[in-house]
Amino acid sequence: MTKTLFFILLALLALTTPAYALDGNEILARVDKNLAPDSYEMYRKLVNVEPDGSKKEFILFTVKKGRDKIAGLFISPASDKGRTTLRLGENMWLYIPNVGKPVRITSLQSVVGGVFNNSDIMQLDYAEEYDVTRVEDLDKEHLLHLKAKTRTVAYDQLRMWVDKEKILPTKIECLTEAGMLIKTLYFKDMKDFGDGIIRPAVMETDSPLYKGYRSYMIFAKIQAREIPDEAFTLNFMSRLESLR
């Protein structure tokens, strides 16, 4: 009898506290999974808006495979057309057609100027770069406190607000090791991209370091695609266009 009561209580406890039972790193893995398939291609428009309203736009074709391989090709504007970027884990390169060879770049630099830096444009899975150190339970959101796994990651800490129902981020604050806010990312405009990919189509960012400036990343045509590993190599950077 005591045993039966114990199991009933245990079952009730498990049923009434599903959210609290989720481990922070599990939530983060589900965020990654919900943002994009394991291997995919997509197009993105990056828009830098200055305080006077003038804009500069870039369009990028991007392919990603697994947790740590991503490559991007600039389609426009004409001044940047043909530039490609490659990231393999912590290694990043930029290929400029005029220069003719890939050069190593760092995550904190920016190939497009404005608020987005290279690690924003070549974002790996969050779980690849961060551990969840603490989870706060808010009304409709989880607040995940993330800590970079290594010192080579662009932002030492992240605070990620995750929609409990959709398990997708709504806002991310990027901080230095000392806790200084570098930028805030806002995820907006949920869209169904097909094949079960339902995610925000717009990522907006602002930064106390760039007062009055805003940058937007608009996602289009995200679709799952098997891509050979050889596409994520230095030698292939000048030929990334052939994957389109």
Added chain:
Amino acid sequence: MKTGVVLLCALVVAALSCGVSIAEETPTFDLSEIEKEVEKRPYAFGGFLQAQPTVSGLDRDSPLYKLKFYDNEPGGTLEQSDLGARLEGALHYGDLSAFARLDSFLTHDHEGWHGKMTLMEGYVSYKPGPHMAVEAGKRVTKWGKGYAWNPVSFVDRPKDPEDPEEALEGYYVAAGDFIRSFDGPLQTLAFTPVILPVYEDINDEFGQTGHVNVAAKLYALIWDTDLDLLFFTGASRTTRWGFDFSKNLLSNLEIHGEAAWIQDFEEKTFLANGQVLSDESDVWSTLVGMRYLTETDLTAIFEYYHNGEGVDPGDVKNLYSYIGRAYDAYKQTGDRSLFGPINRLTKEGFTWRNPLRDYLYLRLSQKEPFDILYFTPAFTTMVCLNDGSFNLIPELNYSPITNLELRLRGIIPVGGDQTEYGEKQQDWRAEFRLRYFF
């Protein structure tokens, strides 16, 4: 010059007026419009229009001034206007594609107008998949990891360390590229063989004609480090072996290096009487460098270059003295034959660009200071360690609107008598470059 300046001003005003846009509170984005913009076509065409006025203060006592202008002296100041375009086109058909890059420039200087058209690159490619590509035609290979110099760049023209990011003209080659990826510490292995023919009508500037040369590069990404082993052999130039590497030590610190071992290099000694002595020996050219990004977005590139193919400062002094005598003789008698040996040296590969042995390079560029987007001031200096001379290159880069790039820079060589930078033909140079991409 006036025509160039007027045209330039008109272009700047027109371009800037196109870029004024009305402030928006919240931009809206239409995904279907983006999808239309990214549609791929089987052809592509683009490039840029360029206008570049340049003013130079000339050093009329400099040996290099005397060598270049002995029969047509422009005076103390040289004004030059360059107008032109770089055109690029590509065609894609299945696994086959073709690409061409053409430079077409018109220059106005003290000799009047003259034009030049150069096929920088033009080749066809067969790419059956990401693991393999075969290419044939005129193209640039750009081997090496150095920013200002590349001692292992065995099958390319040397780049200009004062403008190292500028496109180069290629050579006619047949090349392959074979790539394999792996899991584990060795992530990538790639093999790039190159065949470079040198005959009277093809690649004759490369070296001795009448030969087919072979070069190859083996690339590995291992333990997060880029490594290349390089090789060149053929009768047009002597056999050479190379090695280079590049690695990020921190998220904001990259290091790189190159080493080239050149067998049977013909070392030259220039005597005061104009006589040239040659001696064959194996030499090393090496480069080590780093790229560092500070928290304030200042990028520093620092390199040390040992030019094994260089000469001693004493040899260059002898050359300067010889040019002085040739110039005096020409002025007195009109006989230009004494310039013959110097011109032959240049044809045989001697260059006045960094002819000595040891150099330092430093470039500092500050991204978007004072919150001015797309504005990058930079400062570059190159120091010749063998004679203590150097040059200073302050530079402003600005892209106020999409597809418009403006660059204003000065070049000031500094050095004593008979030093490399002290004897440049220009005391100073100021140039403004406008590029509009389409």
